[in-house]
Amino acid sequence: MRNKADRLQHTMRVEGTARIKIMPDLAVINVGIMTENEQVNAAQQENAVRSNQVIQTLKNAGISDNDIQTISYTVQPKYDYVEGASVFKGYRVEHILEVTIRDIQKIGxxxxxxxxxxANVISSLQFKLSNEDVYYKKALQLALENAKEKAKALGQQMGTAVLPIPINIKEEGSPVLFQAKAAPFMAQEQAATPIQRREVEIEAKIAATFQY
Structure with missing residues (x-):
């Protein structure tokens, strides 16, 4: 029969996972300005004018400079294919802005x-959390409870008692935020675009080692 010291040398490693659902308080949208012209300079100049107009309009809507960021700027030649041959048609310039909206009621x-x-290209909509770390810490606590429940259940299955305090805890990966996204689409002018919030989920994973 094993003594107590022998029993404490046995360990098990289990993983714990938890997800928390929260209503988001931030929205991030990507808006783009796409222009085309046979001359590259003309396409760039038109794009610059329209981009400045969009940026100024966003500022007038209450979006700060720090919440308007360029994430891509591309200049590409355009070709049509006629009877197997490529025919040069000009240039396409696209400027994509990432816009963070802190008053979520103003998305539309x-x-x-x-x-x-x-703006004539809308490429994405993401809902996020301004205080993600607070919820992630709560999810970590729940993930640990999940690991404890698993260890206890395994101990019962084996017919032995598992000590409730783990001797080692390891965070598995980074916070995972499951976000509601809108599919990419070309924007069209319309009044009072309705945007409905959806819950986001934040996930935490840990690995814990228990003695038995």
Whole structure:
């Protein structure tokens, strides 16, 4: 029969996972300005004018400079294919802005303002959390409870008692935020675009080692 010291030398490693659902308080949208012209300089100049208009309109809507960021700027030649041959048609310039909206009730207004001032590409919508770390810490606590429940259940299955305090805890990966996203689409002018919030989920995973 094993003594107590022998029993404490046995360990098991289990994983714990938890997800928390929260209503988001931030929205991030990508709005783009796409222009085309046979001359690259003309396409770039038109794009610059329209981009400045969109940026100024966003500022007028209450979006700060820090919440308007360029995430891509591309210049590409355009070709049509006629009877197997490529025919040069000019240039396409695309400027994509990432816009963070802190007043989530204004998502539709910001969309409409951007489109009315010259944006013609909407590539994504993401809901996020300004205080993600607070919820992630709570999810970590729940993940640990999940691991404890698993260890206890395994101990019962084996007919032995598992000590409730783990001797080692390891965080598995980074916080995972499951976000509601809108599919990419070309923007069209319309009034009062309706945007409905959806819950986001934050996930935490840990690995814990228990003695038995």
């Amino acid at each position: 207004e910001v969309y409409d303002a951007a489109v009315s001032s010259g």
